Amino acid sequence: MVPKLICDDEMADVHAPATSDKDSLKVTIKLSVEKINAINRICASYDNDPEELISVLHETQNTLGYLPAEVQEIIAHNLKISAAHVYGVVTFYSYFTMVPKGDHPISVCMGTACYVRGAEKILDELKKELNINIGETTPDQRFSISCLRCVGACGLAPVMMVGEKVYGRVSPNDVRKILEEYREDNCEECKPTQQL
Amino acid sequence: MEMIELSIDNKVLRVKKGTTILKAARKVGIEIPTLCHMELHNMNIENKPGSCRVCVVEVDGRRNLAPACITEVTPGMVVNTHTVRVLNARKTIVELLISDHPYDCLVCAKSGNCDLQSIAHKFGIRRVHFKGEKSTYRKDTSPSIIRDVDKCIMCRRCEMMCNEVQTVGALSAVNRGFISVVAPAFEMNLEQSSCTYCGQCVSVCPTGALTEVDSTNKVLLALMDKSKTVIVQTAPSVRAALGEEFGLPAGTLVTGKMVAALRRIGFKYVFDTDFAADLTIMEEGTELLGRLKAHLAGESNAKLPILTSCCPGWVNFMEHNFPDLLHIPSTAKSPQQMFGAIAKTYFADLIGVKRQDLVVVSVMPCLAKKYECQRDEFKVDGNPDVDFSISTRELADLIKQSNIDFLNLPDEDFDTPLGESTGASVIFGNTGGVIEAACRTAYELYTGKKLDVIEFESLRGKEGIRSAKLDFDGLTLNIGIAHGLSNARKLLDDVRAGKSDYHAIEIMACVGGCIAGGGQPYHHGDSKILRQRRNAIYREDKNKTIRKSHENPYIIQLYKDFLGQPCGQKSHELLHTVYYDKSREEITIHHD
Numbered sequence: 001m002v003p004k005l006i007c008d009d010e011m012a013d014v015h016a017p018a019t020s021d022k023d024s025l026k027v028t029i030k031l032s033v034e035k036i037n038a039i040n041r042i043c044a045s046y047d048n049d050p051e052e053l054i055s056v057l058h059e060t061q062n063t064l065g066y067l068p069a070e071v072q073e074i075i076a077h078n079l080k081i082s083a084a085h086v087y088g089v090v091t092f093y094s095y096f097t098m099v100p101k102g103d104h105p106i107s108v109c110m111g112t113a114c115y116v117r118g119a120e121k122i123l124d125e126l127k128k129e130l131n132i133n134i135g136e137t138t139p140d141q142r143f144s145i146s147c148l149r150c151v152g153a154c155g156l157a158p159v160m161m162v163g164e165k166v167y168g169r170v171s172p173n174d175v176r177k178i179l180e181e182y183r184e185d186n187c188e189e190c191k192p193t194q195q196l
Numbered sequence: 197m198e199m200i201e202l203s204i205d206n207k208v209l210r211v212k213k214g215t216t217i218l219k220a221a222r223k224v225g226i227e228i229p230t231l232c233h234m235e236l237h238n239m240n241i242e243n244k245p246g247s248c249r250v251c252v253v254e255v256d257g258r259r260n261l262a263p264a265c266i267t268e269v270t271p272g273m274v275v276n277t278h279t280v281r282v283l284n285a286r287k288t289i290v291e292l293l294i295s296d297h298p299y300d301c302l303v304c305a306k307s308g309n310c311d312l313q314s315i316a317h318k319f320g321i322r323r324v325h326f327k328g329e330k331s332t333y334r335k336d337t338s339p340s341i342i343r344d345v346d347k348c349i350m351c352r353r354c355e356m357m358c359n360e361v362q363t364v365g366a367l368s369a370v371n372r373g374f375i376s377v378v379a380p381a382f383e384m385n386l387e388q389s390s391c392t393y394c395g396q397c398v399s400v401c402p403t404g405a406l407t408e409v410d411s412t413n414k415v416l417l418a419l420m421d422k423s424k425t426v427i428v429q430t431a432p433s434v435r436a437a438l439g440e441e442f443g444l445p446a447g448t449l450v451t452g453k454m455v456a457a458l459r460r461i462g463f464k465y466v467f468d469t470d471f472a473a474d475l476t477i478m479e480e481g482t483e484l485l486g487r488l489k490a491h492l493a494g495e496s497n498a499k500l501p502i503l504t505s506c507c508p509g510w511v512n513f514m515e516h517n518f519p520d521l522l523h524i525p526s527t528a529k530s531p532q533q534m535f536g537a538i539a540k541t542y543f544a545d546l547i548g549v550k551r552q553d554l555v556v557v558s559v560m561p562c563l564a565k566k567y568e569c570q571r572d573e574f575k576v577d578g579n580p581d582v583d584f585s586i587s588t589r590e591l592a593d594l595i596k597q598s599n600i601d602f603l604n605l606p607d608e609d610f611d612t613p614l615g616e617s618t619g620a621s622v623i624f625g626n627t628g629g630v631i632e633a634a635c636r637t638a639y640e641l642y643t644g645k646k647l648d649v650i651e652f653e654s655l656r657g658k659e660g661i662r663s664a665k666l667d668f669d670g671l672t673l674n675i676g677i678a679h680g681l682s683n684a685r686k687l688l689d690d691v692r693a694g695k696s697d698y699h700a701i702e703i704m705a706c707v708g709g710c711i712a713g714g715g716q717p718y719h720h721g722d723s724k725i726l727r728q729r730r731n732a733i734y735r736e737d738k739n740k741t742i743r744k745s746h747e748n749p750y751i752i753q754l755y756k757d758f759l760g761q762p763c764g765q766k767s768h769e770l771l772h773t774v775y776y777d778k779s780r781e782e783i784t785i786h787h788d
Binding site for chain 2: 072
C-alpha cells in the first residue's frame, strides 16, 4: 500500500475553482426605470459628491422606503465609491434599513425615561401582536417594528410612534387598540407611503 | 517650521509641530509598541486609525491615557511611556483583544509572523483574565486568499491597502460594535467581489485573518506521484527575498541556493520564469513596435498606448474597472503562463512526456498568480498550463519541511533550456523593469543599433507615477509607469479621457513592483526591506553576462526550432490571450 500524505489544510481544498465566466460576477440590478431615475436624481441633487453619501442614503430611503443591495450599487456607481463602502455606512447606522419597512412603521422609544416606564413591555406586546421581531416587517407589509432613542417627549413616557404620529403614556393594554386604528378597514388615510 | 519642545521619559527633545508622540519618541530611541499602526516610508502609506490603543502613554495633566500614534505633541508636554498605569492598560488592552481571538496559535498559518502574537509575548502576557462571547463568522476561501475574520482585530490595515493604496474597494468595515467585520459589499465572498487578488491585504494583516491559499501539500503529493514529471519555475523577485525566511538580511540574493533547494525537494527540472520573461519581451516588444509602426504610418486603428500585461492583479483590476479599454493591453500572456504553455508543448515533446503527466509548479511573489493559473483560457482540455502556483513564503515552508539546511547549500545553476535568462528578465521584479527590458530590445530592433548604455535610469525610481521620453534614433517614445493600483487608475482615467500621449505604459499592481508582492516574506511595515530587495534585483541584472532578452541563446533557439517568429502564428496560439469584461454592475431594467 502506498502511504498517504496527511493534509490537514481542509481550507485549501474547498475553494471553488476560478472561473473566467464573467456572468457569475455580474450583479443584476432589478429595479424599475422610475426607481433608477429617482435614485439618479437624488444623487445628482448632491452633485454626486461622495462626501454627501449619508444625505443621499437618507433621501433615498425616504423615497423608496428602504435601501436594498441594488439601490446601494447604483448609489456607489454614481458617487464613484465602492459598494463595500456604501454597505459599510448602511450597516453602521441603525436608521438605515435593507428590508422594506411596513406601510405603517412603528418605532418604540427605548430612551432612558421610556425604558424605565415600561417601553420593553410595549415592545413585547407589539412583537406578540404582530408576530415579528425588531427590524422585521409583517408578511402583509403593513407594519414593521424598530426602536429609537428619544423623540423629545419624555414627559409622555413611554412613547411609541406609528408613522409620524406619536402615542404617549402607552400601556401594554393600549397596543392592540392602537394597531386597530391602522387595520385596513379602519385606516382613514390608508394609502401606501411608498410612492414609487 | 515651528518647533515644539517636550519631554518623553525624561528626555527633552524638539520636534516639528504636527509630529505625533509615537514619531517623536522614535527620534530619541524610544520604541512605543504599536499594533494597528503601520507606516511604509517612501510610499506615503500610513495606517493610523488609533483603534487598538496598544500605544497608549501617560501625558501629565491629561485625564485619560493618550494613543501615541495619533496624538500630536504640544509645547511643554510631559510624556511617560512606561508608568504602572500605562503597563497595566496595555496588558488589559491586549488581553481584551486576545479574549475575542481563537487560541489556535500552534496551528495558525500566521504563527511566528503574527503581530498580535509577538505583542502578547513582548508584554509577557501569560493568562487572559477575561472570558466572554467570541466573534464567529463564516470562512471565505477564494482561489488566492482565505478570510478568517474570527482572527481579525479591526486594525483596518487591509481596508487602507484595498481602498486607498489600491482603490480596489473590495473591503470595508461593515456592521457595528461587536458584530462588525471587514468584508466585501453585502458580505458576499471575496470571489464575487471586485477583489483583484493582489494580496496587499494579506501582506499587511497583523494576524491570521487574511492568508494565502496554501498549495504546498498539493505540490508534495505531485512530487510523490511516480507517474508524474514535476518541474518548477521561479519568478525574478523570489530570489531577492527568499533568504529573509532563513534569517538572511533583506536583499541577499539566494539564486544558487534556491535552485539547489528545489532540486533537493525533488523537482526533476529547475527552470526560471525569467526565461519566459525574455520570451514575453520578444512578444510584447514586437507587439509594441508593430503598433508603433502602424501609428506612425497614420493608421487610425493603431491601438496606443500599449499596456503591459504581466501582472495578474493589474489584469484583474482592468477587467473589473476598465472594460472599455480591454483592446489596449498587450495580448501577451504573463511570463508565468508563457512558461506553462511552452513547458507543456515544446518541453514536454523534448523529453517525451505526455502533457497530463507533466506537472508545472511556479514559485511567485504573488497571490494573484494562484488565480491566474486557474483561469479557463490557460487550460487545454481541462489541464492547466501551470498546475500549482506557490508563494515565496510557501516555498520556504517546503524547504523547511524537506529537512534542507538552506544556509549551507552550494550554489547551483538552473537546468536548460528553460532556465537560461538575461538581465532584462530579472528586472521584471521592480517597478519600471518590464518596460526597461522591453526598451532594451525594442530600441535595438527598431534602430538596428547597439545600445551604448543598457540601463535606462529615467525609467527607474519609486514615484508612483513616472514618465520618461526615450530617444529611439530620432523618434521620441513617451513611456508611462505606474505601480500601485490607485496610480494605475489615474493613468487609465487619462487614457480613457483621451488626455494621454503615452506610447507604452507599464503597470504593476503592487507598490514597488513584484518585490513587494502579496506572496513575499512579511515586511511588517519595514520599507527598508523593500528597498534592499529592489537593489538586489538591479545587482542580479548587472551580474548577468547577457542583459538583453533578444540575445538569450535559448530564446533564439526556441523561435528557430518551434515558434517561428515573434507574434507569428504559433506564438499567437500559445503565448497570447484575451481579456474579459468583469465589471460588476449590469443594470437590467425590471418593470415592476
